Amino acid sequence: MMRRGRGLFGPMGVDDTGRGQGIGTRLLLAGLGAMRADGYAYAIIAGAGPVAFYEKTVGAIPIPGSEPGLYRGMLRRV
Numbered sequence: 310m311m312r313r314g315r316g317l318f319g320p321m322g323v324d325d326t327g328r329g330q331g332i333g334t335r336l337l338l339a340g341l342g343a344m345r346a347d348g349y350a351y352a353i354i355a356g357a358g359p360v361a362f363y364e365k366t367v368g369a370i371p372i373p374g375s376e377p378g379l380y381r382g383m384l385r386r387v
C-alpha cells in the first residue's frame with residue numbers, strides 16, 4: 310500500500326463561531342507536538358490557509374513552488 314502525506318500536518322480549521330479564542334493555536338500546537346513525539350524533526354503544514362496564522366503562531370515559512378501540492382483540488386477555503 311502506498312502511504313502519502315507522512316510528515317504533513319493539516320489541513321485544519323476552527324468553526325467560525327469559535328475563532329479568536331485560542332482554539333486554533335492549541336489545536337496546531339497539539340498536532341505538531343504529537344508529530345514531534347512520533348519522531349518527526351520537521352513538519353510541513355499542508356493546505357495552509359491563512360498562511361499568516363501559521364507564520365505568527367509557530368514561525369512557519371512558505372515553501373516556494375509548493376502550491377497546490379498533495380491536496381490539489383480537494384480543499385475549499387472557508
Ligand SMILES: CC(C)(COP(=O)(O)OP(=O)(O)OC[C@H]1O[C@@H](n2cnc3c(N)ncnc32)[C@H](O)[C@@H]1OP(=O)(O)O)[C@@H](O)C(=O)NCCC(=O)NCCS
Nearest residue numbers: 320322323328329330331332333334358359361362386387
Ligand atoms: C486560521 C484559524 C485556524 C485560526 O483559528 P483561531 O482559533 O481563530 O486562532 P487563535 O484564536 O488561536 O489565534 C491565534 C493568533 O493568530 C491570529 N490569527 C487568527 N486568524 C488569523 C488570520 N486569518 N491571519 C492572521 N492571523 C490570524 C490571531 O489574531 C491570534 O493572534 P493574537 O494571539 O495576537 O491575538 C481559523 O481562522 C480557521 O479555521 N480559518 C479557516 C481555515 C481554513 O479555511 N481551513 C480549511 C483548509 S484550507
